[in-house]
Amino acid sequence: MIGQTDEFSLIARYFAPLSKGYAGALALTDxxxxxxxxxxxxxxxxxxxxxxxxxxxxxxxxxxVAMKLARVSLSxxxxxxxxxxxxxxxxxxxxxxxxAWIVAFxxxxxxxxxxxxxxxxxxDTVSTPGPLCLSLTVLGWADVGRTPHRSGAKSGDxxxxxxxxxxxxxxxxxxxxxxxxxxxxxxxRHPQPRLALGAAIAGLVTAAMDVSDGLIxxxxxxxxxxxxxxxxxxxxxxxxxxxxxxGLSAVEAATMGDDYELLFTAAPDxxxxxxxxxxxxxxDITRIGRMIxxxxxRCLDALGNDVTPVRTGWRHFD
Amino acid sequence: MIGQTDEFSLIARYFAPLSKGYAGALALTDxxxxxxxxxxxxxxxxxxxxxxxxxxxxxxxxxxVAMKLARVSLSxxxxxxxxxxxxxxxxxxxxxxxxAWIVAFxxxxxxxxxxxxxxxxxxDTVSTPGPLCLSLTVLGWADVGRTPHRSGAKSGDxxxxxxxxxxxxxxxxxxxxxxxxxxxxxxxRHPQPRLALGAAIAGLVTAAMDVSDGLIxxxxxxxxxxxxxxxxxxxxxxxxxxxxxxGLSAVEAATMGDDYELLFTAAPDxxxxxxxxxxxxxxDITRIGRMIxxxxxRCLDALGNDVTPVRTGWRHFD
Numbered sequence: 001m002i003g004q005t006d007e008f009s010l011i012a013r014y015f016a017p018l019s020k021g022y023a024g025a026l027a028l029t030d031x032x033x034x035x036x037x038x039x040x041x042x043x044x045x046x047x048x049x050x051x052x053x054x055x056x057x058x059x060x061x062x063x064x065v066a067m068k069l070a071r072v073s074l075s076x077x078x079x080x081x082x083x084x085x086x087x088x089x090x091x092x093x094x095x096x097x098x099x100a101w102i103v104a105f106x107x108x109x110x111x112x113x114x115x116x117x118x119x120x121x122x123x124d125t126v127s128t129p130g131p132l133c134l135s136l137t138v139l140g141w142a143d144v145g146r147t148p149h150r151s152g153a154k155s156g157d158x159x160x161x162x163x164x165x166x167x168x169x170x171x172x173x174x175x176x177x178x179x180x181x182x183x184x185x186x187x188x189r190h191p192q193p194r195l196a197l198g199a200a201i202a203g204l205v206t207a208a209m210d211v212s213d214g215l216i217x218x219x220x221x222x223x224x225x226x227x228x229x230x231x232x233x234x235x236x237x238x239x240x241x242x243x244x245x246x247g248l249s250a251v252e253a254a255t256m257g258d259d260y261e262l263l264f265t266a267a268p269d270x271x272x273x274x275x276x277x278x279x280x281x282x283x284d285i286t287r288i289g290r291m292i293x294x295x296x297x298r299c300l301d302a303l304g305n306d307v308t309p310v311r312t313g314w315r316h317f318d
Numbered sequence: 319m320i321g322q323t324d325e326f327s328l329i330a331r332y333f334a335p336l337s338k339g340y341a342g343a344l345a346l347t348d349x350x351x352x353x354x355x356x357x358x359x360x361x362x363x364x365x366x367x368x369x370x371x372x373x374x375x376x377x378x379x380x381x382x383v384a385m386k387l388a389r390v391s392l393s394x395x396x397x398x399x400x401x402x403x404x405x406x407x408x409x410x411x412x413x414x415x416x417x418a419w420i421v422a423f424x425x426x427x428x429x430x431x432x433x434x435x436x437x438x439x440x441x442d443t444v445s446t447p448g449p450l451c452l453s454l455t456v457l458g459w460a461d462v463g464r465t466p467h468r469s470g471a472k473s474g475d476x477x478x479x480x481x482x483x484x485x486x487x488x489x490x491x492x493x494x495x496x497x498x499x500x501x502x503x504x505x506x507r508h509p510q511p512r513l514a515l516g517a518a519i520a521g522l523v524t525a526a527m528d529v530s531d532g533l534i535x536x537x538x539x540x541x542x543x544x545x546x547x548x549x550x551x552x553x554x555x556x557x558x559x560x561x562x563x564x565g566l567s568a569v570e571a572a573t574m575g576d577d578y579e580l581l582f583t584a585a586p587d588x589x590x591x592x593x594x595x596x597x598x599x600x601x602d603i604t605r606i607g608r609m610i611x612x613x614x615x616r617c618l619d620a621l622g623n624d625v626t627p628v629r630t631g632w633r634h635f636d
Contacts, residue, residue: 029469029543033364034361034460035360035362036360037355038355042355043353043354045352045353047442049410051445077350079350088363090365092410127369128448128451129448130369130447130449133451135367137406137455150347224347
């Protein structure tokens with residue numbers, strides 16, 4: 001039980017090893033971290049919070065919790081074409097949490113920090129009478145002028161998405177039911193931030209974001225920020241073989257969220273160079289629709305019928 | 319009740335107004351924020367988390383919660399000589415929280431962001447079945463080479479502290495008891511980050527940090543990081559008139575925490591220039607002891623007796 005130790009020992013034992021290799025982290029022994037700017041680069045910062053019982057099910061392996069936390073944050077940097085280098089962790093830990101949980105959590109975080117070349121440069125570790133709650137703030141560098149926002153889409157642009165949609169949501173259903181495809185469960189627990197793809201397409205796209213709340217809802221954010229509408233073809237939404245076996249539809253896939261794929265818009269004449277960039281990054285991309293004058297997202301079936309669902313994605317306070 | 323709205327409306331209504339004036343915040347409508355480096359400056363980053371019922375009492379006015387959150391984070395930047403410019407807010411909100419609470423919280427935050435010239439550039443807003451939990455990550459710029467760490471103290475250095483010690487802790491006792499000095503309660507709820515003092519002395523000191531967990535415990539961190547010990551005179555610890563009326567002792571003051579004063583070390587020949595810098599910053603500073611060879615902090619009374627308490631400060635998982 002971590003109630004038998006103190007936060008300084010916790011930090012020194014479990015988190016300081018993740019701070020190696022970055023002088024400005026000061027081995028997590030100081031009150032602040034120091035980041036020297038890189039010439040010609042803009043700092044890109046994103047932060048995500050996950051709460052046990054809200055963002056992940058109680059009983060999820062601690063290593064998987066760590067990886068999900070790291071990857072949902074890194075996915076935001078991927079969408080902005082940034083290369084991540086550092087992170088800060090705010091860990092709000094129940095006093096009764098087993099020390100074995102912390103060991104497995106920090107092991108999982110270490111694996112991902114090694115995998116994605118991240119250094120832990122700071123954070124805060126506190127106790128709570130409530131559920132476990134974790135925030136990760138990630139820092140990356142991007143080339144000035146090559147950081148796609150949500151607001152840059154133009155009417156007539158193609159709408160693209162990476163990978164396959166719906167796997168994460170179907171994986172969550174599998175986790176809740178205690179059974180289902182191991183592939184989908186893995187996609188839910190261990191999403192792949194599309195960092196190489198994001199960096200490769202950053203200078204080619206007009207808008208980009210990652211799909212976390214649901215494809216249709218997230219495309220709605222690009223529409224709103226860009227002052228446009230969008231039409232997507234339900235039949236063109238990329239689905240994995242395992243997803244298809246669940247019996248869920250493409251429209252359902254587009255509302256479930258937890259995809260952490262990249263959603264982006266680009267002029268139609270960029271299609272070939274985008275496909276080539278995606279191939280070099282080892283990730284499929286699929287054209288699913290286009291940006292139009294107007295507002296909101298319409299999802300059409302093969303006959304042109306509007307099959308847009310009423311509930312387009314996850315909201316916290318519904 | 320915020321359960322009737324969604325996080326996008328919450329962010330747009332209550333938090334986006336705090337993002338004005340910083341282009342890289344993108345009005346909190348994007349997944350990430352963008353920070354352009356300042357030539358010759360190092361980025362200083364610090365983050366703090368507070369949990370209702372742990373770091374502040376349930377029933378604390380929401381505006382005071384916001385100000386405490388902002389100031390405990392800014393205090394860390396003050397200790398490093400940095401000028402804050404931006405912050406990210408991770409808000410973990412109980413679904414049943416009254417909307418009036420959010421209004422008062424965001425009002426308090428807005429007041430402090432105006433006061434300390436901060437812009438909200440990002441964050442995450444999520445729901446929880448547990449207690450309210452808030453993290454603020456603050457970013458500041460400091461001059462390269464003028465960022466004191468904990469580890470730079472030298473044997474023979476003077477130990478200094480700003481302001482008065484114990485007011486915050488006594489204010490907490492007053493808040494718990496439901497009565498007591500309004501001055502102490504205000505010092506507990508609304509600590510003053512010593513930003514001007516921190517910037518003025520950054521190039522003069524050998525080590526600096528803020529006092530948050532207790533003067534003796536925090537000086538112990540400087541000792542450990544610097545490989546030294548320290549001796550302080552209980553009688554020299556600066557106490558406010560209101561604190562003295564509580565009947566608490568100077569040694570108790572030095573263990574209670576919540577001070578958010580600056581604790582720093584400097585060569586004895588810097589005393590005059592430090593006192594002048596403090597006078598220009600409008601904050602008193604007091605020499606309370608010196609760094610010595612050895613380890614740990616010893617607190618001595620006027621007769622030279624060791625009056626170091628066993629419990630030197632706050633720990634989360636005791």
